[in-house]
Amino acid sequence: MRADALKNHEKIVExxxxxxxxxxxxxxxxxxxxxxxxxxxTLYRHFPTRDxxxxxxxxxxxxxxxxxxxxxxxxxxxxxVALMEWFETYVSRISRNKGGPAKITSAMGKSESPIYSKCExxxxxxxxxxxxxxxxxxxxxxxxxxxxxxxxxxxxxxxDQGTLPSDSIHxxxxxxxxxxxxxxxxxxxxxxx
Amino acid sequence: MRADALKNHEKIVExxxxxxxxxxxxxxxxxxxxxxxxxxxTLYRHFPTRDxxxxxxxxxxxxxxxxxxxxxxxxxxxxxVALMEWFETYVSRISRNKGGPAKITSAMGKSESPIYSKCExxxxxxxxxxxxxxxxxxxxxxxxxxxxxxxxxxxxxxxDQGTLPSDSIHxxxxxxxxxxxxxxxxxxxxxxx
DNA sequence: CACGAAACGGAGAGACTCTCCGTATACTGG
DNA sequence: CCAGTATACGGAGAGTCTCTCCGTTTCGTG
Numbered sequence: 001m002r003a004d005a006l007k008n009h010e011k012i013v014e015x016x017x018x019x020x021x022x023x024x025x026x027x028x029x030x031x032x033x034x035x036x037x038x039x040x041x042t043l044y045r046h047f048p049t050r051d052x053x054x055x056x057x058x059x060x061x062x063x064x065x066x067x068x069x070x071x072x073x074x075x076x077x078x079x080x081v082a083l084m085e086w087f088e089t090y091v092s093r094i095s096r097n098k099g100g101p102a103k104i105t106s107a108m109g110k111s112e113s114p115i116y117s118k119c120e121x122x123x124x125x126x127x128x129x130x131x132x133x134x135x136x137x138x139x140x141x142x143x144x145x146x147x148x149x150x151x152x153x154x155x156x157x158x159x160d161q162g163t164l165p166s167d168s169i170h171x172x173x174x175x176x177x178x179x180x181x182x183x184x185x186x187x188x189x190x191x192x193x
Numbered sequence: 194m195r196a197d198a199l200k201n202h203e204k205i206v207e208x209x210x211x212x213x214x215x216x217x218x219x220x221x222x223x224x225x226x227x228x229x230x231x232x233x234x235t236l237y238r239h240f241p242t243r244d245x246x247x248x249x250x251x252x253x254x255x256x257x258x259x260x261x262x263x264x265x266x267x268x269x270x271x272x273x274v275a276l277m278e279w280f281e282t283y284v285s286r287i288s289r290n291k292g293g294p295a296k297i298t299s300a301m302g303k304s305e306s307p308i309y310s311k312c313e314x315x316x317x318x319x320x321x322x323x324x325x326x327x328x329x330x331x332x333x334x335x336x337x338x339x340x341x342x343x344x345x346x347x348x349x350x351x352x353d354q355g356t357l358p359s360d361s362i363h364x365x366x367x368x369x370x371x372x373x374x375x376x377x378x379x380x381x382x383x384x385x386x
Numbered sequence: 387c388a389c390g391a392a393a394c395g396g397a398g399a400g401a402c403t404c405t406c407c408g409t410a411t412a413c414t415g416g
Numbered sequence: 417c418c419a420g421t422a423t424a425c426g427g428a429g430a431g432t433c434t435c436t437c438c439g440t441t442t443c444g445t446g
Binding site: 048102105106109110114117127140142143144146148150151153157158161162164168172174175176177178179180 | 202247286295299300302303333335336337340343344348350351354355357361364367368369370371372373374376
């Protein structure tokens with residue numbers, strides 16, 4: 001790769017991250033090109049589709065997902081607490097940019113998507129958390145990791161469009177979590193309201 | 194209203210229903226105008242925004258929602274069965290057109306939306322089903338009707354973008370249902386897999 | 387330093403939304 | 417039945433965005 005090409009590549013990703021966080025993932029591509037000081041043609045050569053650009057932007061914070069999952073597993077917290085913490089992290093990460101939940105969740109399980117590898121990272125992290133709880137017998141049978149990702153993704157998508165009361169996400173997550181934990185693990189006192 | 198205006202109004206709604214079902218709710222407005230044999234100006238005068246048009250199209254099948262809810266209530270089925278039937282109806286109705294789940298669920302609770310009244314119909318129907326089950330003590334405490342609509346809407350949104358395995362929706366609904374039913378109502382044999 | 391490959395950039399085509407306003411048509415009173 | 421007017425029509429066109437094409441510029445090597 002030529003030096004000027006590399007410089008432009010980095011500049012575009014940097015600016016895209018900025019613009020995406022200001023205007024959401026639907027921000028005009030031309031805006032990004034202009035603000036990066038390159039022509040539209042240059043941007044499209046580096047990133048043929050919008051998803052390729054998103055992929056590059058998202059890459060930087062994806063490893064935080066792994067760390068969060070590992071931490072939840074290591075904490076050894078009971079299922080309800082662990083899942084709530086993990087799911088809230090999951091939702092907040094994919095919701096970092098407006099339009100993010102829809103983009104990411106719709107690419108889940110589609111191996112041809114440019115952002116598939118990021119979705120895999122999410123799914124595998126989720127899998128680690130679920131497997132850990134399953135080993136301890138705290139999870140209902142027949143729970144599939146990909147479906148849980150979609151379920152949580154669905155909540156994030158809904159939350160992303162229009163402003164929900166802040167505790168609304170929490171309530172929805174509670175329902176899902178109750179649906180996931182094994183029924184022979186009674187609800188603790190504090191969880192009931 | 195002048196006779197020609199009325200005729201155009203009806204024609205536009207009829208064509209829009211057709212086009213929306215072919216191309217989804219994002220179909221070009223101009224296409225609808227052309228196929229209805231009117232100018233763009235005419236269409237926009239009748240329906241200033243896309244949502245106004247969607248509202249008119251959706252109106253026709255919204256009463257089927259009420260009927261479905263009433264039937265589920267009248268059947269007296271146990272919570273898990275009743276909810277599954279109701280939620281599957283809910284999902285399939287709002288998914289009739291591509292883009293429908295997102296449109297409808299994002300307008301949920303936003304009284305300024307042109308399709309708010311349709312969302313209210315959905316929410317109230319859902320409320321009837323939930324209230325009925327709550328009276329019979331089959332529902333967990335603290336379940337809010339609007340949040341359940343959003344939760345199911347989230348599943349529908351995810352299902353709407355990209356083709357999911359057909360039983361995937363069923364599995365996700367199962368999780369939500371398990372999270373909604375009261376924990377002192379044990380799972381029946383057939384529901385476990 | 388010169389030359390070929392690599393990269394640049396912006397003009398412009400195509401798709402879509404939405405408005406504006408000159409023209410045409412339906413209704414009403416005489 | 418025939419104005420006259422309010423109402424409605426329609427499509428040209430401006431604005432926005434995406435994406436491509438290709439003439440021009442720049443890099444880096446021999």
